[in-house]
Amino acid sequence: MKRRLERDGGVAGGEAGDAAAPHVPVLLAEVLTALGPRPGGRYLDGTFGAGGYARAILDSAPGATLLALDRDPTAITGGAGLVAAMDGRLTLAQARFGELAQEAARFQMTPLDGVVLDIGVSSMQIDQAERGFSFRFDGPLDMRMGCEGRSAADFVNEAEEGLLANIFYHYGEERRSRAVARAIVEARRKAPLTTTKQLAELVAGIVWAEPGAAHPATRVFQALRIAVNDELGELVAALHAAEAVLAPGGRLVVVTFHSLEDRIVKQFLTERSGRAPAGSRHAPVVAVAEPTFSLVNRGPIAAGEAETRLNPRARSAKLRAAERNAAPAREPEPDLVALAGIPAPQPRRSPRA
CATH class of the missing domain: 1.10.150.170 (Putative methyltransferase TM0872, insert domain)
Structure with a gap:
């Protein structure tokens, strides 16, 4: 499946490795545990790639349906066989995962019972010179x-x-x-x-x-x-979109591969799952928005030794997951990337430019 990459001796932000290695879904068992697919549920895979997560989700939940997105037209073409094999349970659309709310509405898949995002560049893209x-x-x-x-x-x-x-x-x-x-x-x-x-x-x-x-x-x-x-901007858009389309009890599962992505996901889920601080006569309660998520795990889940030994590309992977509650979706933060401590690059005049 998707082999997501960060540090590497030969790719644009990825782990070193053999280009001929099989497509291995990173943290697959952990993703399924966190997502908890159930029979008849409606799910969205925002990063289809070679379809590893999509196939596993549908295989584990009889009667479930899944909408899979990918911005790469070659992934859409390559997924045609899996779409046919799933006999109407899988819909594949070319779109950015930041557009997942619009796509879910377009295919009448709302509200969703789960959203999974595997962020980064896929091995299929890496292997094509x-x-x-x-x-x-x-x-x-x-x-x-x-x-x-x-x-x-x-x-x-x-x-x-x-x-x-x-x-x-x-x-x-x-x-x-x-x-x-x-x-x-x-x-x-x-x-x-x-x-x-x-x-x-x-x-x-x-x-x-x-x-x-x-x-x-x-x-x-x-x-x-x-x-x-615009990978960080797309990630921010996808997190807000997932909040808007998940049903109460629905799960958001995000696998990241470098610290910039993980900081954004952590900032979003921490803020969305926060509770109002207790007040006192010296410090009255400050009104804060009701939490929209509950964390499934307190910290990130990393690949185990056995997986990283078989698939070195899993070394940098981190999984974070949260469960949607009944609170209304909030307005998007004006700049979640900046709130995560990542300054947006800005032009700076230079005499050599």
């Missing part, structure tokens, strides 16, 4: 999950130096972000950067990596991928 996610292969500098909009090449060849530096620093946590951005601007004056190999070699000439550590371009590629696909 023409998609431009991996510097393990030389291919066009693309990285678009939905095959539309601005590509990574557009970003590196058009964005001003200050914005590039901020993207690399905030989304990739690259300490040499300014030096990398400066080198990109200098290089593109001579000729556009158009391939993954060009960018990886440029970054490797600036960022030093210890022997055995991740490839020096890993953080820059991760940052570009996040920016190109």
Whole structure:
């Protein structure tokens, strides 16, 4: 299934590994336990990929129906066989998971009994050189999950130096972000950067990596991928959408693969499950919104030793889950990404841009 990736010697923000390894659903047993699919229930998989979670959910709950979304048209085409095999129980639609509320309404699937999100880039995308996610292969500098909009090449060849530096620093946590951005601007004056190999070699000439550590371009590629696909913004939209469409007792299960994603999910679920503080004569009760979720687990669930031994890509995975209650859905926070402590990259004028 989806092999979600973070740190790596050859992909855009992913774990190192054999490209020929089978598609393994990460934390599959834990996802099913947290989601608790029941016969006749209605579920949504916001990140279909190769269909591993979708198949397992429907196999474990006779009579259940599932709407699966994926922004990648190749995933939709590849899922046609599973749709046919499920005999009307599986609907597959090309859409971003941030649009899950609209899609659930469109297919008359509301309210939902469960939503599962597996955040990140899939191994199918990584393994296709023409998609431009991996510097393990030389291919066009693309990285678009939905095959539309601005590509990574557009970003590196058009964005001003200050914005590039901020993207690399905030989304990739690259300490040499300014030096990398400066080198990109200098290089593109001579000729556009158009391939993954060009960018990886440029970054490797600036960022030093210890022997055995991740490839020096890993953080820059991760940052570009996040920016190109607005991954954090989509995650925020999906969390709010799930709150709006889940029935009381419905479960939200989210698997993340790097700290930026996990901080957003943690911030959202902590805030949505919080209780009003007790008051006193010195500190009166402050009115707060009624909690809309109850945490299923107090902290994140990580893959066990047996799974990480078989599938090294599971090392960075974290699962968080919560159960919807009857309180009305709240208005979305104006900027959940910022509340999670992740500054939004902003343009900064530079004399070299």
